Amino acid sequence: MTISGSAVPASSLGLPLRWWFFRRRVRAADQFRFAVSRLASVTVDDRLHGVLVLEQIMIDSARRHQLIIAELATFLRHYPRAVPMAAPYGRHAFSQSSNGAVVRRAPADVQAAVTALGQRPKRAERTRLDLHGADLNGVNLFQARLRDINLSRAQLRDAILFRAQLQDATMFQTRLENANLSLANLQRADLGGATLVHAFLPGAQLQAARLPGAQLEHANLRHALMQGTFLAGAYLGHANLAGAQLQHANLAGAHLQYANLAGANLQHANLTCAHMQGVNLAGAQLQHANLGGAQLQNTSLAMARLRHANLAGVRMA
Numbered sequence: 001m002t003i004s005g006s007a008v009p010a011s012s013l014g015l016p017l018r019w020w021f022f023r024r025r026v027r028a029a030d031q032f033r034f035a036v037s038r039l040a041s042v043t044v045d046d047r048l049h050g051v052l053v054l055e056q057i058m059i060d061s062a063r064r065h066q067l068i069i070a071e072l073a074t075f076l077r078h079y080p081r082a083v084p085m086a087a088p089y090g091r092h093a094f095s096q097s098s099n100g101a102v103v104r105r106a107p108a109d110v111q112a113a114v115t116a117l118g119q120r121p122k123r124a125e126r127t128r129l130d131l132h133g134a135d136l137n138g139v140n141l142f143q144a145r146l147r148d149i150n151l152s153r154a155q156l157r158d159a160i161l162f163r164a165q166l167q168d169a170t171m172f173q174t175r176l177e178n179a180n181l182s183l184a185n186l187q188r189a190d191l192g193g194a195t196l197v198h199a200f201l202p203g204a205q206l207q208a209a210r211l212p213g214a215q216l217e218h219a220n221l222r223h224a225l226m227q228g229t230f231l232a233g234a235y236l237g238h239a240n241l242a243g244a245q246l247q248h249a250n251l252a253g254a255h256l257q258y259a260n261l262a263g264a265n266l267q268h269a270n271l272t273c274a275h276m277q278g279v280n281l282a283g284a285q286l287q288h289a290n291l292g293g294a295q296l297q298n299t300s301l302a303m304a305r306l307r308h309a310n311l312a313g314v315r316m317a
Contacts, residue, residue: 047109055116104138118144
């Protein structure tokens with residue numbers, strides 16, 4: 001190679017370049033080890049620093065993408081046990097809403113970790129994200145990408161999951177009291193035995209989701225899309241399902257006492273032996289629905305459409 005008329009051996013240029021790449025990889029490895037060590041610190045600020053460093057490495061390095069996801073997931077799953085009892089949650093674990101109610105808010109390091117995972121770069125991943133049993137109360141996962149995540153037995157009370165992508169998620173026995181899941185995508189999600197008391201789910205997409213035995217008392221499901229949803233044995237007392245789309249849904253044996261189903265679409269739904277005392281079915285569409293053995297005492301059926309519905313064994317009084 002010739003530079004300014006002088007011959008320079010190619011090997012003499014290659015050596016500094018290789019050395020630069022080597023030093024860069026060493027620095028990245030040092031940063032990774034430092035960040036992981038910070039996750040075990042006794043202070044929230046140190047743990048937060050470690051999380052932010054790992055997030056930046058994940059953004060910059062596709063090679064470490066899967067490794068950092070595993071480290072952050074492990075940190076979240078073991079957070080209550082890893083942090084000393086003297087400072088288990090850091091500052092601002094609780095706050096007050098506009099109506100005066102006390103709600104949980106996640107500590108800064110936990111919030112940073114879930115944000116990093118929920119907004120991680122779109123890359124191919126070898127394993128599913130596993131946060132089973134994690135304490136995620138009060139986290140903000142607005143528009144988070146969490147498809148196929150494992151959240152079984154996780155704690156998500158007061159969490160914000162507005163427009164979150166949770167398709168095919170495993171959420172068996174997950175605690176979601178007072179959680180905001182409005183417009184969230186939960187298609188084909190497994191929510192068997194989950195607790196969603198007072199949860200906010202208007203417009204949520206729950207097509208083909210499974211919620212057997214789930215607790216949804218006082219939940220807001222206005223205009224939710226629940227075609228083909230499996231709700232057998234679910235508890236929906238006092239829930240608001242006005243305008244919900246429940247075509248072909250399975251509500252066999254469900255507890256719907258005093259629920260609001262005004263204007264809901266229940267065509268071809270299975271409501272056999274459902275407990276529907278005091279339910280508001282005004283204007284509901286129940287064509288071809290199966291209500292065999294359902295208990296409909298004190299139920300309002302004004303303007304309800306019941307053509308071809310099965311009413312055998314229904315108890316009205």
